[in-house]
Amino acid sequence: MVMTPEVLTLSNTPVLFTVAMLLKIAVAFVVMILIVAYATYAERKIIGRMQTRMGPTMTGPKGLLQPIADGLKLFFKEDMIPSQAHPFAFSLAPMMLLAPSFVAIAVIPFGSDLHFTYDGIQYVVPMQITDLNFGVLFILAMAGLGVYGIVLAGLASNSKYALLGGIRSTAQMISYELAAGLSIVAVFMLSETLSLRGIVLAQQGPLWGIEALKYIPNWYIFSQPLAFGLFLVASMAEINRTPFDLPEAETELVSGFCTEYSSMKYALFFMAEYANMITISAITATLFLGGWSGPFYGWMNFLIKVFAFMFFFIWIRATFPRLRYDQLMHMGWKVMLPLALANIVITGIAVLLWQ
């Protein structure tokens, strides 16, 4: 007799479910923090190599302890709040930037289902903290909340540079959020579900269901190349990553929205930048590269994809000059938004014809 495995839920096994849930949350959180810490090291090393420098070498073997040393240094620095700043909003800003990116990880599936037998009953644990049937919308909502961190930092610092950085970032994030949101619409027109688990499952099997193409997976990057490009660029703009880092443009604005920050609060802004990069990488991998599907064991494929995107972001930072403000707005509203809308219309027609 073949037993159908049972999905672990709160109603059938409360204790096991709670333990599994807490474990999943802890693992996701710790892995993310570790990647954040070592992303700074990787970034300095890789950019160093690309610019024929060495990067950090002195702290520990090959400079491997550099992130820990940096963290300790920032942790013991004096925490200063400018006398003319709004103290509450000033302290709240870095947390509001960091929290949404961590919360968004909760709906991302990071591995294939885990099967195990306990007390003679087979259980299935989905490798995802929670599967919402509106997962994509949840991610968009969290991305929208991320704006507050930068806006508040700019506003609460009571400094000209910070204010300019805040205004720039608000305009930038609102413009590119639209393009990013619209480009994903085409993806869930194909998958016919908003659940990220459903989107990963829809990307299994050979390309477009044609058996002759069985060596190419049915990833949405092949069906939706335009949406992939638009989403990646728009997300980079949304998290203020380098060709779009006008809010913290060093040559013009000292350090932009985080000019007045010091010590751990300053470190939180940097952690938020890398955490946002990881979240964006994870979302892009899930939506366009088939999530955890691939040649290796579930979570390994997922981590490889995330690291590939991180490398891509760092690479971009080493190669591209910063956009001008008018170029940024022109690209957001006059190039990417119409392209995203056109992509939706074309996908709609294609879906209708295909059926």
Next chain:
Amino acid sequence: MEILFFYLVAGVAIVSAFFVVKCRNPINSALNLVTTFICLAVFYVMLESPFMAAIQIIVYAGAIMVLIIFVIMLLNFGQTIKGRYTHGIAAGGLVSVLLMLVATQLVRSGDATGTGGPVTSAMIAEVGHTELIGRALFLDFVLPFEIAGVLLLIAIVGALIIAKQKV
């Protein structure tokens, strides 16, 4: 458990809504309003309408409030109002007490006997809230939906004409 959670979130919603009015610094008011919106989103989740919750956060907390803060920033309203305004407190308090009485009266005047119509909790769980709303908007009520879209377009064009006399 759920009722306790409801009272917790409701408490936060009411306190933050009170501070929206009370704060003298417009930024703090705006922040408190964001908190109220997020509490409302939690209520939508508890009422089994997750789509509304997501839209509440995306549209109200993510877009409208950011625009309001953007305006505060551009017009430099960031300063705290120094004077203490007391006029209107009595009338405002009276109106809110009256409103509360009317609302309590309405809520307590009868018990819900059951849900009517084809959309039930079981159906939401099976089909999905987003699909139900999408079907209703684009199949059953497509004409009112399009009219609302045209109305918004007229509003945008009107705003543009008022803001920019010479286009």
